[in-house]
Amino acid sequence: MSYSLLILLLGVVGCNKDDNLNPGVETSTTAHLYATSHNGDVRRYDINSGIVTNYANSSSDIEGIFFSAVDDAFTIVSRSSGxxxxxxxxxxxxxxxxxxxxxxxxxxxxxxxxxxxAVNGDFYVVSDNTDLDGDETTPEGRLFVYRKTESGFSLRNTVQTKFKVWGIEFIGEDLFLAVDETSRLAVYREFLNTYINNRIATADKIIAIQGLVRAHGLDFDKGTMVVSDIGEVESSSDGGLHIIQNFEEKFSNTSNGGFIGAEEQLRISGANTLLGNPVNLVYDAAYNVIFVAEALNNGGRVLAFNNATSVSGNIGPDLRYGLQGVSSVFFYTE
Structure with missing residues (x-):
């Protein structure tokens, strides 16, 4: 089945209520969406069959997940155990x-x-938004750089940022970051090779995304960057998704301190989207679909939007599934 036909079918079967995973839609041999929650849930949704699998684990609060087919394993970031x-x-x-x-x-x-x-080879980088000095007027964050070994995850070094950080994403060797409580994205070039010691680092470049209120999640695949906007934290209806095609070129052409304009992006937002606090997301270019961890609307939902590079506005999701306290998503396909 072609990807375009897949997306068409997914849209046609698109759910009108929670707990509909569009069973029977054929994708690739493997199409697994992993999701975590602040209640310690790890779930896998099989997009082909609609089968949901739960995985017991030792954590009671999780934010961040990565699946490796080579290791036949998933790695979670446990907030409860640190x-x-x-x-x-x-x-x-x-x-x-x-x-x-x-x-x-x-x-x-x-x-x-x-x-x-964010994972790059054997390096696992975790963003941490702890207020280190107890002064909210001096924002900072941390990036913990781990190397996966045969015996565990070894902390190589810690990089302190000069802003609060939330979502992180590798594009090649460059690490992009969502500057929390702002509309901005930052980048550290050649991150793993440049920042090898414990230090305070200045971002190589910071730009804004016009129309975005508070950046949280971000994901990049084959030229397209998608950034989530949680808007006001208390609102369950003012979230959005910003889709920026040819992102690397647009980022490069934007001066440090400048912005990518609204005309250079698509935005999905409005009451029909069910987006309030989209805290995390994953974009897959082959299927041109965005999966979202929506933390506030209805107490937590996993949402999906098809035709991601050609739709915008106040559109309804093509898939939704209730998961209280959902915190992160990861999509694996072969």
Missing amino acids: MLEMYQGIGTLGEGGTKNPEIILMSNPDLESPRDL
């Missing part, structure tokens, strides 16, 4: 119901308020 935790044997456990994967690797409990996870 650690990275890797669980193995996902493919051998089957699907449906609740599974009990084995935890095989952990980090030390270094983290205080982790918010996102």
Whole structure:
């Protein structure tokens, strides 16, 4: 089945109520959406079959997940333990119901308020938005850089940012960051090779996204960057998604301190979108779909929007599934 036909079908079957995963829609051989919650849930939604699998784990609060087919394992960022935790044997456990994967690797409990996870090879980078000096007028954040080894996740170094940080994303060797409580994105060029020691770092470049209120999640795939906007924290209806095609060129052409204009992007927002606090997201270019962890609307939902690079405005999601306290998503397909 072609990707365009897949998206058409997904849109036609698109749900009108929660707990509809569009069963029977054929995608690729494997199309698994992982989601975590602040209640310690790890769930996998099979987009082909609609089967939901729950994974028991030792955490009671999770924000950040990554699945590795090579390791047949997922790694979560545990807020309750302050650690990275890797669980193995996902493919051998089957699907449906609740599974009990084995935890095989952990980090030390270094983290205080982790918010996102970005992976580059054996390096696992976690953003942390702890207020280090107790003074809200002097914003800062931290990036914990771990190396995955045979015995665990070893903390290589910690980089302190000069702003509050939330979402993070690698594009090649460059690390892009959502500057929390602002409309801005920052970048550290050649991050893993440049920032090898504990230090306070100045971003190489910071730009704004016109129309965005408060950036949180971001994800990049094949030229397109998608950034989520949570708007006002208390509002369950003012969130949005900003889709920026040819992002690298637009970012490069924007001067430090400048902005990418509204005419250079698409925005999905409005009451029909069910977006209030979209705290995390993942974009897949092959299917041209955005999966969203919506934390506030209805107490928490996993949402999906098809035709991501050609739609905008106050549109309804093509998929929604209730998950109280949802905090992060990750999409794996073959």
